[in-house]
Amino acid sequence: MAATAHPPVAPVEPAGGLVRLLEADPELGAALEPDRRDEARRRIVARVVDVSDGVWDPRRDTAEDSVWGAIVLDGLLLHDLELTDTRASELIGPGDAFDPREPGLQESVVPVSTEWSVLEPTRLALLDRAFALSAARWPEVVGELHGRTAARAFRLSVQMAICQLPRVELRLMLALWHLAERFGRVGPEGVTLPLPLSHRLLGQVVGARRPTVTLALTRLHQAGLVERLDGVWRLHGHAPGELGELRTLAQARRRPAERPRAAQGAPLSATDREQLRQRVHERVAALSAVFEEQSAAVGSLQRRAEEVRARSADLRARVARDRDRDGRG
Structure with a gap:
C-alpha cells in the first residue's frame, strides 16, 4: 500500500511568545529522518515564557487547562519538596521535561508541600494542546519527551540511592x-x-x-x-x-x-588487592580523624552545658534567697 501523501504545508512563522521547538532544542528531533526533521523543525511550535530569579509559582504561567508539560530551554530551576521541617531538592536544567501541574500532590496522604525557585533566568517552552496538534505527525518527538521524563525519574532514583549511603x-x-x-x-x-x-x-x-x-x-x-x-x-x-x-x-x-x-x-590481582587495601586504610584513617574531631567537639559542648547548668542553678538559688528575704522584710 502506498503511503498517504500529505499536501505541502506552508511553514509556521512563530508569533510573539512562540518558538520553533526543534530549533530551540534540536535533540528533540534526533530520531527523525533528515527530510522529516526539516519539516518538523518548521512546523512544531510552542509557547515560551521567561521567568526571573526568585520564587516561582508555576500556576502563574501555566494557568490554562491545556498546559500539561514544560521543557527548560535555558536556565536553572530548583524544585523543593518539604515534609515537616525537612526539604529534598532537585535541580532541573536545560532539556529537562516536567509537569508544572504536579499531579498527585493534592491527593497525597503524606503532608508534603512543594516550592519552585529560579536559580538562573530561565526560558520555558510550554507543552499544551496547540503544541500537541502541531507535533501530531511526528510521534518520535513525543517519544523523546517521554524518554526525558523517564530519564529524570531515573536520576531521582539515583539521588535517592545516594541518600541511603551511610557516610x-x-x-x-x-x-x-x-x-x-x-x-x-x-x-x-x-x-x-x-x-x-x-x-x-x-x-x-x-x-x-x-x-x-x-x-x-x-x-x-x-x-x-x-x-x-x-x-x-x-x-x-x-x-x-x-x-x-x-x-x-x-x-x-x-x-x-x-x-x-x-x-x-576473576579474582583481583595482588597489585589490585594492595591498592584497594591502601585506599581502604586511607578512608578508615580519614573517618577516624573525623570521629575524633566530632567526639572532641561533643565533649566540649557537654562541658559547656554543665557550666551553663551550674550557673543556672546558682542563679535560681540566688533569686530564691532574694525573694525569701524580701518576703520576710
Missing part, C-alpha cells in the same frame, strides 16, 4: 559527580560544576544538615577530591574509578553466600 562524604562525592554528568565542564585541572550550590542546598540534595555537609566537604577538600573557587565547584579524580571502588567495597562486605553470581568473576 555523608561519600554521598556528597557521588552527588557532585552525578550532577557533573549533566552540568559539568571538563578542563585541564578537573571537572568544574558552575552551579550555585550552597552547603545548605547540597544538604537538601543528599539528605544531611548544613553543619554536617560543611565538615564533610572540608574532609573531601583535604583529601584533594573537591574544591570551590569563586563560587564554582571543581572535582578531581575520575568518577568511574570512585564508583568502581564503591561497588568493590560493597561486594567485599557481603558474605560469600550472599554475593550475586555476576560478582564472582
